[in-house]
Amino acid sequence: NAGVMQNPRHLVRRRGQEARLRCSPVKGHSHVYWYRQLPEEGLKFMVYLQKENIIDESGMPKERFSAEFPKEGPSILRIQQVVRGDSAAYFCASSPPTRSDYGYTFGSGTRLTVV
Amino acid sequence: GEDVEQSLFLSVREGDSSVINCTYTDSSSTYLYWYKQEPGAGLQLLTYIFSNMDMKQDQRLTVLLNKKDKHLSLRIADTQTGDSAIYFCAGGDSGYALNFGKGTSLLVTP
Numbered sequence: 001n002a003g004v005m006q007n008p009r010h011l012v013r014r015r016g017q018e019a020r021l022r023c024s025p026v027k028g029h030s031h032v033y034w035y036r037q038l039p040e041e042g043l044k045f046m047v048y049l050q051k052e053n054i055i056d057e058s059g060m061p062k063e064r065f066s067a068e069f070p071k072e073g074p075s076i077l078r079i080q081q082v083v084r085g086d087s088a089a090y091f092c093a094s095s096p097p098t099r100s101d102y103g104y105t106f107g108s109g110t111r112l113t114v115v
Numbered sequence: 116g117e118d119v120e121q122s123l124f125l126s127v128r129e130g131d132s133s134v135i136n137c138t139y140t141d142s143s144s145t146y147l148y149w150y151k152q153e154p155g156a157g158l159q160l161l162t163y164i165f166s167n168m169d170m171k172q173d174q175r176l177t178v179l180l181n182k183k184d185k186h187l188s189l190r191i192a193d194t195q196t197g198d199s200a201i202y203f204c205a206g207g208d209s210g211y212a213l214n215f216g217k218g219t220s221l222l223v224t225p
Binding site for chain 1: 218
């Protein structure tokens with residue numbers, strides 16, 4: 001029973017390019033959450049999605065960032081025109097339809113480096 | 116949002132007990148969690164406690180919650196070198212966005 005799968009594990013982008021981060025939730029989980037961890041910081045909530053719906057994107061930067069969770073396929077976090085300040089670890093978590101309060105299952109993260 | 120504060124670094128000898136402390140500001144946090152992050156890895160849920168509890172024990176792990184002081188601690192008994200990692204305290208209400216501290220780096224020396 002695979003956990004949350006994120007790919008790629010490491011991603012290097014030049015300033016101005018686009019970054020696409022993928023997250024496949026635990027089988028049967030229909031809720032996905034994206035968090036960002038800046039260097040030497042804790043994780044910060046970005047966005048909460050259910051299938052085909054964005055429930056809360058209050059933690060997303062207003063520009064250049066978008067997220068989706070289509071009916072089929074993984075959730076995608078997309079960063080357009082990346083800047084050096086976007087360099088961070090991006091973690092995805094998932095939970096089942098009846099949300100467990102025992103914490104989420106996190107993936108291993110995608111480490112984005114902008115050069 | 117909630118502020119969650121943790122000490123940044125702790126060093127202990129193998130076999131000793133480790134105590135990692137956390138304070139939080141939001142008394143509406145219903146659930147409080149401890150996560151472990153090993154280098155280059157994701158976050159692993161270690162344990163959690165409901166806000167109506169004051170202690171929870173799970174094998175080598177003991178969580179203490181002082182609601183009056185908004186203080187949470189994680190005690191690891193008989194600490195091993197494999198326990199070296201970053202430990203995050205996190206709080207959440209009945210919603211879905213967890214608030215994490217910056218993490219405590221635990222170094223266990225032989």
